Amino acid sequence: MAGLPLTLRAEELFILVVGAGAVAFRKIERLLRAGATVRVIAPDGIEAVSALASDDRIDWRRRAFRTDDVDGSDLVVAATGVADVDRAVASACRARKILINCVDSLELSTVTFPSIVDRDPVTVAISTDGTSPTLARYIRTRIETMLPNATGALARFFGGKRPRVKATIDDVAARQQFWDDVLASSVPDDVYRGDLARAEAGFDRLLAGGGVQTGLVSLVGAGPGDPDLLTLRALRTLQRAEVVLYDNLVSAGVLDLARRDAERIYVGKRRDFPSTRQESINDLLVEHAHAGRRVVRLKGGDPFIFGRGGEEIETLNSLGIGFEVIPGITAALGCAAYAGIPLTHRDMAQSVRFVTGHLSDDRTNLDWPELAKPDQTLVIYMGLASIVRLCAELLAHGADPEIPLAIVSRGTLADQVVIRTTLEGVAQVVAEREIKGPTTTIVGRVASLGIANTA
Numbered sequence: 001m002a003g004l005p006l007t008l009r010a011e012e013l014f015i016l017v018v019g020a021g022a023v024a025f026r027k028i029e030r031l032l033r034a035g036a037t038v039r040v041i042a043p044d045g046i047e048a049v050s051a052l053a054s055d056d057r058i059d060w061r062r063r064a065f066r067t068d069d070v071d072g073s074d075l076v077v078a079a080t081g082v083a084d085v086d087r088a089v090a091s092a093c094r095a096r097k098i099l100i101n102c103v104d105s106l107e108l109s110t111v112t113f114p115s116i117v118d119r120d121p122v123t124v125a126i127s128t129d130g131t132s133p134t135l136a137r138y139i140r141t142r143i144e145t146m147l148p149n150a151t152g153a154l155a156r157f158f159g160g161k162r163p164r165v166k167a168t169i170d171d172v173a174a175r176q177q178f179w180d181d182v183l184a185s186s187v188p189d190d191v192y193r194g195d196l197a198r199a200e201a202g203f204d205r206l207l208a209g210g211g212v213q214t215g216l217v218s219l220v221g222a223g224p225g226d227p228d229l230l231t232l233r234a235l236r237t238l239q240r241a242e243v244v245l246y247d248n249l250v251s252a253g254v255l256d257l258a259r260r261d262a263e264r265i266y267v268g269k270r271r272d273f274p275s276t277r278q279e280s281i282n283d284l285l286v287e288h289a290h291a292g293r294r295v296v297r298l299k300g301g302d303p304f305i306f307g308r309g310g311e312e313i314e315t316l317n318s319l320g321i322g323f324e325v326i327p328g329i330t331a332a333l334g335c336a337a338y339a340g341i342p343l344t345h346r347d348m349a350q351s352v353r354f355v356t357g358h359l360s361d362d363r364t365n366l367d368w369p370e371l372a373k374p375d376q377t378l379v380i381y382m383g384l385a386s387i388v389r390l391c392a393e394l395l396a397h398g399a400d401p402e403i404p405l406a407i408v409s410r411g412t413l414a415d416q417v418v419i420r421t422t423l424e425g426v427a428q429v430v431a432e433r434e435i436k437g438p439t440t441t442i443v444g445r446v447a448s449l450g451i452a453n454t455a
């Protein structure tokens, strides 16, 4: 191994930075964040460094570097951008055996700064020993997506519990097993969500030797189809789930991201196919949660936009089952973005409405005069058959027949189709074209904008 990773207690360090340009500033910021005491030597520098000096956050000596400046430093950073000066700083440090990081030269450095994933107090450092900062950044980005923001909170939670666990479980191996059990339980998820009361209760129960806790149900928005539109939290939750209940709007690409060994249960509801009744879905959620599993209810788009997410959480709530809701990109936003249609526009639409027509008895009770008004955008979440009826109603209530309309089918997927027409042209388009998959229709002047017609 080329490097020796160490964690320094920065608050006890005195660090000299030679240079006050942009590169030096980035290093100074990082050192200050870690709690170090920083002195800067440079005849001049950028405004941001001046501001730190004005705020007394650094001691800036505005003059050229002198060899004895390094005396008494625990670490020196040379970031002048002038090779000769950096070399002089490095040789002064090496002669005194002071650690030196020369930002422009691996050869002159005895230490390098790794790329950092910061989840205070958890720190992940990535070093390629100076061979490829780009690769280090890439690896860092991957780790950033894996570690929840609240990883630090989990570390603090565990840290606070250690004395009690040590006092309760004597045997080292048994203690290790206990911590593994805690990590595999819903306690970490509870901490991540900030539900410390539930986390405490779960922890106490495990420590008292209690069995599995009631599992957690996560209502996860799968977005409109393109797996790249999942949120980081949705992805992490999906990858931890033991059971995934999904409906027909969830794309295969998103479902593929679930853990390989997760049980996948299709609970789709489609008008033309035998459907899984909502009560059966609720029963399944409850059954798996009671078995202590980590359950994901994966719903197309966003769970709370025409997704009956509200009904599912009511059931869970009434039974005291823990749940969380992870938002997703709703079809309106996904389809509009991928078709290049801005849903609001200063000159064309000051408001946007999301409309659906499915009611329990298959009738609509929409406010037609309001919907027919100009200068707004309507985004209609409905199958094509209903669209024709809805457009006829809009025309009957005085909407402009020439108003542009875009039908986006299989939005955000590789085979997305965007068809442009007008309010009065929609019936003909629907009659003549074979349009497949879920469709979202955008009505309003903005629908004339965006990418050229596809198909």
Ligand SMILES: C[S@@+](CC[C@H](N)C(=O)[O-])C[C@H]1O[C@@H](n2cnc3c(N)ncnc32)[C@H](O)[C@@H]1O
Binding pocket: 224, 225, 249, 299, 300, 301, 302, 303, 304, 305, 306, 307, 329, 330, 331, 332, 335, 380, 381, 382, 383, 408, 409, 410, 411, 412, 413, 438, 439, 440, 441
């Ligand atoms: C029951 S709603 C569910 C909406 C979902 N919760 C959301 O936020 O997108 C189903 C409707 O969403 C729309 N939809 C969902 N995914 C779509 C996609 N990939 N392309 C076009 N429309 C879509 C269609 O209008 C479909 O009839």
